[in-house]
Amino acid sequence: MTTPEAAAAHLPYTKDDFVSGQDVRWCPGCGDYSILSVMQRTLAQFTTPRENHVFISGIGCSSRFPYYMNNYGFHTIHGRAPAIATGLKCVRPELTVWVITGDGDGLSIGGNHLIHAMRRNIGLNIILVNNQIYGLTKGQYSPTSEIGKITKSSPLGTIDYPINPLCIAIAAEATFIARTIDTDPRHMGQILARAAQHKGVSFVEIYQNCIIFNKDAFVSVTGRETRDDRAIYLEDGKPLVFGKEKNKGITLDGFKTEIADTSRLGDKKLLVHKENDPSPNYAYLLTQMRYPEMPVPFGVFRCIEKPTYEDMMADQIKLVTEKKGKGDLKSVLYTEDVWTVEKKGS
C-alpha cells in the first residue's frame, strides 16, 4: 500500500495526527466518540500516509465522521457513499478508502449501493454503525429496529421485520465480514485493523449506543454483568466457547446451532471457527445466533480471498493495451473508412 520511502517520510503517527480539530458535534455520551477515537488510534499504528486515507460518508449522525478525521474526506448524500467511493477507488486504487455509514443510510436509502459494492469486492472498508434507530431525524425506527418497537413514527409499535446487516453482507458474498461494539475499544481496534488490511471489500457492523433515542439497545447482550454469557467472541481456528467459566460451547444439530455444556459434550463436537470457509453457509449460521436464545457473536465472521474489482479493471486495461497498444487519438479518429475531398481543380 505504501512504499518504504513514503513510510520513512513521516515519523510514526500518533492518534493526534488523525484529529482534524473541527469541533465534534455528537451528543455527549454518543457511541460514535468511541468509534472515532479507536479509528484514530488504529490508523496511527499503520505506515499508510495520512493523506492516502479517504473517508466517504452519507447522511446521518455517523456520517459526520469524515469532518473529524484529519484525512481527505467527503460527506456526501444519503445512502450514496459506496457509489462515490467506488468511483474513487477505480481511478485511485492506491488510496485506502473508508465508507462510514449507518443502519438507515446503508441499509434503507442506500441498500442497493451497499449490496453492489460488496458483491463487486471492490477494495473499500465499509463501517456500518448500527444503533437501530434514526438519530439525526430525531428518533424514528430504522430498518434494523426490532419488530414492535415504539418510536415517534411507530406509536403502536413497528410492523416491519428488521434486516440483519451481516446477512446482507453474506448474501452479497462480501469477502470480509465482521461485527464489533462501541463499548469494547480493544476489540473494535483489532477489527478495524483487520478490515484495513483486508484486500477487497471489508464490511464491519459496529453496535453503537444512541444515548438519546435508543439508549442501551445492546446492553442486554454486552452489559458488564451479562456479556460473558450472552456474547461470544470468534477466534479463527478455535472452538466456539463462551461463559464466565468458558464452560459453554456451540454445537451443531442439523442446520441449527445449539448451546452445549463443554464438560458434558458426549458425542457432540464443538464448532471450530473458520474464517476462510469458502462456503458462506457457516458464516450465515453464525449471523442467525441472536439474543435471547443464543449468544451473539462478535469478531470476524468471514475472511476469504477473491480478486478485487479494481485489480480486475486494471488487468483488463493492461491486457487490451498489450494487445492493441496504447490508444492513439489520431488512429481512432482517422479510421480506414475515411475519404478525402480534394480542392477543386487539384
Place this chain on the structure above:
Amino acid sequence: MVIQKETESVTIRFAGDSGDGMQLTGDQFTDTSALMGNDIATLPDFPAEIRAPQGTLPGVSSFQIQFSQNDIYTAGDSPDVLVVMNPAALKVNLKDLDSGGLLVVNTDSFAEENLKKAGWKSNPLEDNTLKDYSVLRVPFSSLTKNALENSKIKPTEIDRCKNFFALGLMFWVYGRTLDHTVKWIQEKFSKKPDIAEANILALKAGYNYGDITETMPPRTLIKKAEIEPGTYRKITGNEATALGIIAAATLTGKQVLYGSYPITPASNILHELAKRKNFNIKTFQAEDEIAACGAALGASFGGHIGVTATSGPGVCLKSEMINLAVMAELPLVILNIQRGGPSTGLPTKTEQSDLLQVLFGRNGDSPVAVVAASTAANCFDYALEAIRIAIEYMTPVFFLSDGTLANGSEPWQLPDISKLPKIKISHPTTSDGPFLPFVRNEKTLARPWAIPGTKGLEHRIGGIEKADKTGGVSYDPENHHRMTLLRREKIKRIADSIPAAQVFGDPKGKLLVLGWGGTFGAIYAAVSELRKTGKKVSSCHLNYLNPFPKNLGEILRSFETILVPELNMGQLLWLIRGEFEGIHAVGLNKVQGQPFKIKEIEQKIEELL
C-alpha cells in the same frame, strides 16, 4: 437498354419489421453513399420493443437517408423512394410518401395473414390504394430463395438475407458500388462463412435483378457533393460523443471514469467506450443511475474526469448527486441524450424537452453549465467542450444531445488533432499555512482541485453549506447568501470563455429564427432556402444554453420578432422571455417524437413575415 438520369438529391426510406434488418440496410446504403462522395444525413426510427409481434404495426422499423450532391442538413422531409418489406411497413409509412413517389414493395409478404395483422381490409397491391405512386413490385423473398438455392444455410436464414437483396437492388438504381458492403459482410460474418456467402449472393442477385429487369425505373445518378476539402468519415452523434470523451482523456492525460446505467438512447456511447479501454478510459456499468453519477463524481474527487450519461429519466435520478457536485464544486460531465418524456415517455423517439429540467431540476439555487450539440458531428466538439468547462470552472456541466443526433449520421470533417482545444489542469501540491479549499481563482472563481494523496492538503468537503474560503461547515446566514452568489457568478463567468453567437443572414431586421441543439439542420435549411427566394429572415443557433453567449441580448434586440422552433412546448422561449425583457418572441412547438421538417419551419416563417 438502361435509361439513366441525373438528380441532385434523393431521400430513401427503408421500412420493414424490426427483425428485417432495416437499420443495417440503411447503414450500409449510407456508408457507400458517403464513400462515393455524396453529402448524407440519416434518420433511423425504430420501436422501443426489441421484437414486437412480427408483422404488426408497432413492430415497424425504418431508416431514412438523404444523399445529395449539395450540402444537406437533414435526412429529408419526406422520402422520394419508399422500400417496404411487409404490409405493416406500408401501412405506417405510406402517408409520408409524396404522390408520384417510387414505392418498392416486397410482394411476397402480402399474404392474407400479414394483411390482417397490419389492418388492411383489402390487399393494397390489388385495389386503388397505390394509384398515385409509381410502384415497383418485387418478390424479394422468393427471388432471394432462388438465388440461394445451392446455399447450405437453413431456410429461415435464407429468408433473412432478403434485406441484402433489397439493398443490392437499390444500389443498382442509384449506381452505387458493392465493394464496401461485400467487405463489411465478410468481416461481420468472418466466423460464419456460409452466412457471409449467402448475404453476398443475395446482394449481388438484387443488383443483377436491377440490371436485367426491363420494368425498372430509370437509373439515377448523383454527383459527388462539393463540400469543403478535407478528410471525412461518416459518424453518428453517439459515436462522435464517445470520441470527444476519448479525445479529452488523451489531451489531458487523465483517466476518464465513465459511469453509466444502460438507457436508450445513450447506451451505445457506453458500448463505444467499453471497447476503448486502452485510451485511459474506465467504464463502469453501475447498479443504477444514481451510482453511475456517484462513481463519476468519486473519480472527479480523485482528480480524474468523471463522466456519466443518461436520458431524461436518468437525469431525474441523478439530480441529487449533481447537486452535490454543485455544492462540492467538483468537475462532472452529465450527458443527457434526450428522448420523448415525461416519465418513460417515448424511449426511442426524439425530443428536446429536458432543457428546463437540467437548468432547474434540483433543490436550492443550483446553477450548472449547459452546452448542446447541434449536429451529429459536433457532438465531438461539445463533449470535449463540456469537459473543458467542467475542469476549468470546477462545476457540473450538462451536455445535451437527442435521439435524432445520437443515431443519425452525417459526414464529419475530421479535426486537425494539433488544433484541438487545450484543457488546463492544475492540482495544488503545497500550501502556505492551512489549506483553504474554497479560496477561488480570481478570474474563473474556480476553487483549487486538491486531490487525495497530496500531503499537507488534507481537507473535507461535502453537501452541507461551507464557509467561504475555509470550506468548514457553516450555517451562517450571511455566508450562505455569499456562497449562493459566488456559485451563480462562477457559472456566469463561463461566458468569458465561449465564442459569441453568430447570426446567419442580416444582423438585424424583422425576423430571427432562434434555435438550439438538434433542430439546427431543419432551421438552417429552411432559412437558407427562403433567403434564396429573397425573404428577409435570419437565424441564430445556440450551443451554449447556460450561460448564454454574451452578445445574445444584443442579437435578439436587433429583430422585431424572434421565432423559436423547439421540440418541446417552449422551453428556450421561456428562458429568453425571462432573461431579455422587451423582446417579442413566439414559439413553434412540436412534440411528436420526430424532428422538424424543413417545410414546417418554412411555413411558420412565411406566416410571420
